[in-house]
Amino acid sequence: MSRSPRRLVILAEGEFRPHAAKTALGVIRYGPDPVLAVIDSTRAGGNASDLLGPGFDVPVVGSLEEVLGRRPTALLIGIAPTGGRLPPSWRSIILRAIHAGLDVLSGLHTFISDDPEFVAAAGAAGVELIDYRKPPERMETSVGRLHRPGSRVILTVGSDCAIGKMSVALELRGAAARAGVSTSFVATGQTGIMIEGWGVAIDRVVSDFVQGTCEWLSEEGEALGDWVFVEGQGSLDHPAYSSVTLGLIHGFTPHAMVLVHKPGLLEHDFVHLPERSFPILPLPRMIRIHEEIAGLVAPSRVVAVALNTSLLREDEARRAIERTADETGLPCDDPFRFGGDRLFAGLRDNVEALPWITGSEAAA
Amino acid sequence: MSRSPRRLVILAEGEFRPHAAKTALGVIRYGPDPVLAVIDSTRAGGNASDLLGPGFDVPVVGSLEEVLGRRPTALLIGIAPTGGRLPPSWRSIILRAIHAGLDVLSGLHTFISDDPEFVAAAGAAGVELIDYRKPPERMETSVGRLHRPGSRVILTVGSDCAIGKMSVALELRGAAARAGVSTSFVATGQTGIMIEGWGVAIDRVVSDFVQGTCEWLSEEGEALGDWVFVEGQGSLDHPAYSSVTLGLIHGFTPHAMVLVHKPGLLEHDFVHLPERSFPILPLPRMIRIHEEIAGLVAPSRVVAVALNTSLLREDEARRAIERTADETGLPCDDPFRFGGDRLFAGLRDNVEALPWITGSEAAA
Numbered sequence: 001m002s003r004s005p006r007r008l009v010i011l012a013e014g015e016f017r018p019h020a021a022k023t024a025l026g027v028i029r030y031g032p033d034p035v036l037a038v039i040d041s042t043r044a045g046g047n048a049s050d051l052l053g054p055g056f057d058v059p060v061v062g063s064l065e066e067v068l069g070r071r072p073t074a075l076l077i078g079i080a081p082t083g084g085r086l087p088p089s090w091r092s093i094i095l096r097a098i099h100a101g102l103d104v105l106s107g108l109h110t111f112i113s114d115d116p117e118f119v120a121a122a123g124a125a126g127v128e129l130i131d132y133r134k135p136p137e138r139m140e141t142s143v144g145r146l147h148r149p150g151s152r153v154i155l156t157v158g159s160d161c162a163i164g165k166m167s168v169a170l171e172l173r174g175a176a177a178r179a180g181v182s183t184s185f186v187a188t189g190q191t192g193i194m195i196e197g198w199g200v201a202i203d204r205v206v207s208d209f210v211q212g213t214c215e216w217l218s219e220e221g222e223a224l225g226d227w228v229f230v231e232g233q234g235s236l237d238h239p240a241y242s243s244v245t246l247g248l249i250h251g252f253t254p255h256a257m258v259l260v261h262k263p264g265l266l267e268h269d270f271v272h273l274p275e276r277s278f279p280i281l282p283l284p285r286m287i288r289i290h291e292e293i294a295g296l297v298a299p300s301r302v303v304a305v306a307l308n309t310s311l312l313r314e315d316e317a318r319r320a321i322e323r324t325a326d327e328t329g330l331p332c333d334d335p336f337r338f339g340g341d342r343l344f345a346g347l348r349d350n351v352e353a354l355p356w357i358t359g360s361e362a363a364a
Numbered sequence: 365m366s367r368s369p370r371r372l373v374i375l376a377e378g379e380f381r382p383h384a385a386k387t388a389l390g391v392i393r394y395g396p397d398p399v400l401a402v403i404d405s406t407r408a409g410g411n412a413s414d415l416l417g418p419g420f421d422v423p424v425v426g427s428l429e430e431v432l433g434r435r436p437t438a439l440l441i442g443i444a445p446t447g448g449r450l451p452p453s454w455r456s457i458i459l460r461a462i463h464a465g466l467d468v469l470s471g472l473h474t475f476i477s478d479d480p481e482f483v484a485a486a487g488a489a490g491v492e493l494i495d496y497r498k499p500p501e502r503m504e505t506s507v508g509r510l511h512r513p514g515s516r517v518i519l520t521v522g523s524d525c526a527i528g529k530m531s532v533a534l535e536l537r538g539a540a541a542r543a544g545v546s547t548s549f550v551a552t553g554q555t556g557i558m559i560e561g562w563g564v565a566i567d568r569v570v571s572d573f574v575q576g577t578c579e580w581l582s583e584e585g586e587a588l589g590d591w592v593f594v595e596g597q598g599s600l601d602h603p604a605y606s607s608v609t610l611g612l613i614h615g616f617t618p619h620a621m622v623l624v625h626k627p628g629l630l631e632h633d634f635v636h637l638p639e640r641s642f643p644i645l646p647l648p649r650m651i652r653i654h655e656e657i658a659g660l661v662a663p664s665r666v667v668a669v670a671l672n673t674s675l676l677r678e679d680e681a682r683r684a685i686e687r688t689a690d691e692t693g694l695p696c697d698d699p700f701r702f703g704g705d706r707l708f709a710g711l712r713d714n715v716e717a718l719p720w721i722t723g724s725e726a727a728a
Contacts, residue, residue, distance in 0.1 A: 109503055109570075109572070110503075139473055139474075141604045141605075142603050142604035143604075143635060144603060144634055144635030144637060144640055146637065146639055146640070202571065203570070203571050203572035204570055204571070204572065205570070205571055206473075206567070206568055206569070206570060206571070207566065207567050207568070207569055207570070207571045207574050207607060207608050207611060208473070208567035208568065208605070208608065210571050210607050211603065211604050211605070211606070211607060212604065236657075236660060237660035237661065238661075239506050239508060239575065239614060239617075239661045240505045240506035240507075240575050240576065241505070241572070241575070242575070242610055242611075242614050242660070242661070243571060243574050243575060243607045243608065243610045243611030243614065243615075244571050244572065244607065246606055246607045246610045247571060247606075247607030250603060250606050250607065251607075253603075270508055271507060271508030273508060273510065275510055276508055276510070276662075278661075281660075289656070289657075289660070292653070293600075293653075293657065296600060296601035296606070296645075296653070297601065297602075297603045297606070297642075298640075
């Protein structure tokens with residue numbers, strides 16, 4: 001997990017906007033390496049600070065060549081499209097980066113290290129091709145491992161995909177560290193792995209081994225800290241990704257869950273057929289469903305709600321947080337916008353009172 | 365789907381018993397090819413009819429060599445162990461079969477066609493190595509496809525894994541055909557594929573593509589018949605396999621489900637730690653949970669219960685069927701033991717009355 005820092009250029013051609021470029025934005029906000037520039041010729045002249053706020057001054061440039069003078073050492077592919085394939089128009093940019101001596105870092109389903117043209121070019125240039133989504137060689141189903149005594153495994157779950165489950169887990173890990181407790185973060189997607197340096201892209205694992213892989217990742221996380229914040233994936237009601245979500249819930253068997261929700265979002269971004277609609281469900285129902293489904297394997301409770309208030313003005317956001325706390329009876333905040341300390345303090349109290357933490361359920 | 369018949373020998377060394385040899389037993393009972401013998405030196409002299417009843421006269425022999433005189437053309441690996449690996453002691457039997465000119469058919473996670481020693485031997489002997497669990501090249505997530513008008517997609521679900529979901533789907537397909545309706549069977553596991561000649565072992569698919577693959581398989585099944593019986597996998601409350609189960613529910617979006625249950629089974633066959641227990645849940649609760657979870661993506665209902673009464677005497681079985689019908693208010697039978705006609709007739713009435721079949725839900 002320790003290595004010399006890279007100097008990154010992030011490729012997000014045509015896509016440097018909130019949803020599509022979530023990998024780019026996650027790496028800029030949370031990653032350990034300096035980011036020199038983002039490539040998106042359709043937004044050249046812009047800056048990451050337009051999307052992430054003043055602390056994140058990264059220029060958007062029109063081409064790789066404009067940034068080569070600043071000695072980048074790696075090109076990071078900054079999108080995670082549905083299905084994870086490489087847009088064909090990006091091939092030439094990647095080849096130029098390789099020829100210029102840059103490593104290439106990818107989280108796509110299509111592995112760049114399996115691509116003969118990239119492999120040949122990388123061999124000639126002496127650079128590395130790294131696929132963060134490549135699954136481990138392990139082929140093991142779940143074995144029913146118990147959590148390490150003293151650990152608190154917290155999984156972020158959501159009312160939709162791509163609304164901030166990774167960011168919430170990272171903000172809570174930061175808050176836990178500031179509160180002086182031993183803590184770790186478990187990455188379950190390619191962006192989280194790029195940020196943290198380890199983890200598994202669970203959506204790339206063979207389905208029979210999803211829960212076994214989660215169980216193993218939990219053990220790794222518990223070895224690194226007491227408060228283990230696990231990045232969730234998808235949502236239980238998402239037509240395309242719910243099975244991955246359930247695999248995390250039943251594989252990590254979290255002591256508690258944090259429900260992430262984006263007020264103002266009304267439907268899953270999925271298909272738009274008149275015959276089918278996929279509304280975002282009311283939070284009390286989502287909380288009940290998560291607790292019931294988790295409880296089929298191990299008891300768990302939703303102990304806090306994290307809002308992604310990016311669609312709201314600040315005063316609206318504060319009102320939404322208050323309303324959600326009232327509606328659910330749970331601690332609520334937007335840790336991305338307002339910091340995670342208050343949310344961590346609230347959920348910590350709830351977790352410490354859980355019967356399966358205090359041990360009182362044995363008496364029940 | 366049409367090919368010349370094979371003459372099979374089934375390898376089940378040390379494992380020719382109900383649970384462990386479910387692939388062997390499924391192929392003997394439902395497969396299209398004659399089975400000359402089962403190899404299990406620990407049960408030599410036995411017969412498949414001891415397990416399956418008088419219609420299935422297949423001798424158990426001690427070695428491959430005893431059956432070569434009957435001109436077998438393929439060796440089928442008849443177990444599906446947890447994790448799907450090849451027992452090391454079976455390697456020499458497989459190599460001898462290859463040298464004797466037999467194709468080798470496998471449903472293991474460890475692909476025999478990736479094994480250099482097997483590949484070299486098969487090349488020299490001119491035989492085929494077939495891995496039924498190999499996933500398709502497709503990498504597509506779900507796209508929200510609607511079912512073909514007129515189709516009825518029925519998924520078998522279960523209160524545990526390995527209790528007969530495939531057999532129930534096959535028996536119901538047979539009953540539907542006898543009732544004169546157009547019907548098909550969709551195999552989602554290696555044994556079903558060996559029997560039917562097509563399908564995908566869903567537990568081998570990359571998790572991100574599970575629901576997309578199910579959606580595509582549904583389309584294939586609907587092209588072959590109106591009443592589409594889909595083989596289920598795992599159970600929603602199984603610690604190791606629930607995510608695959610949910611992938612089938614949300615990927616096939618079945619109009620209706622048939623719940624398979626084995627009276628007398630009290631716990632999932634999983635881990636046996638004093639701290640963890642995994643009881644089989646009461647059927648009314650399982651029915652409610654399945655309907656609620658399915659309904660997160662598309663409405664569905666449990667329209668019948670199929671019992672696996674193999675742990676019961678015949679009079680006990682008939683009483684259990686009656687009791688279950690009373691308890692759930694649903695048609696109930698053991699289609700494996702007593703035939704599927706009565707169960708199909710009952711579930712057919714229930715399916716035809718579903719609001720999403722009659723179209724009346726649009727008015728609601």
